[in-house]
Amino acid sequence: MGGMWRDPGDPVTEARQAAEILADPDLFDEAARLMLTEWPHAAQQNLTNLRRSGRSWVGQAACCWLAGLSESATRAAWWLLTSEERTAANRVADEVVKNWRRVHRHALIGGPYA
Numbered sequence: 001m002g003g004m005w006r007d008p009g010d011p012v013t014e015a016r017q018a019a020e021i022l023a024d025p026d027l028f029d030e031a032a033r034l035m036l037t038e039w040p041h042a043a044q045q046n047l048t049n050l051r052r053s054g055r056s057w058v059g060q061a062a063c064c065w066l067a068g069l070s071e072s073a074t075r076a077a078w079w080l081l082t083s084e085e086r087t088a089a090n091r092v093a094d095e096v097v098k099n100w101r102r103v104h105r106h107a108l109i110g111g112p113y114a
Contacts, residue, residue: 003064007072014073018063019080022089027066032058032096035065047100048107054097055090 022028036043039061046057059078060071081089101108 003068003070007070011073011076014069015076015080017067018069018074018077021063021066021069022059022074022077023081023085025088025092028059028062028089029092029096031066032062032092035062036096036100038065043100044104044107047097048104050101050108053094054100055093058093058096059089 021031035058042061046052046061047054056075060074063069063074063077064071078086
């Protein structure tokens, strides 16, 4: 299987690459926003359920879209980040999800627009 769900070729290198993306709020924000534009069906599938924050998916999908990194490498990258970097990455992901949901509120599941 390819893309986000593939086995990482070099898990250590991929985790470091994902950590570099997630640790840079501007880069992560830009990659996440462009990814949502390029992958509208995946965004709808993963961000319409209001019972889920969407944070993890945005991080994993942004790293995959930008650098072809697997979700498992991105999960491993999380533990390479400092507490401050994690907080900043969560802030970026939350803002990206909030904006996407505001624009696509007609498609939301489990919320006031369902």
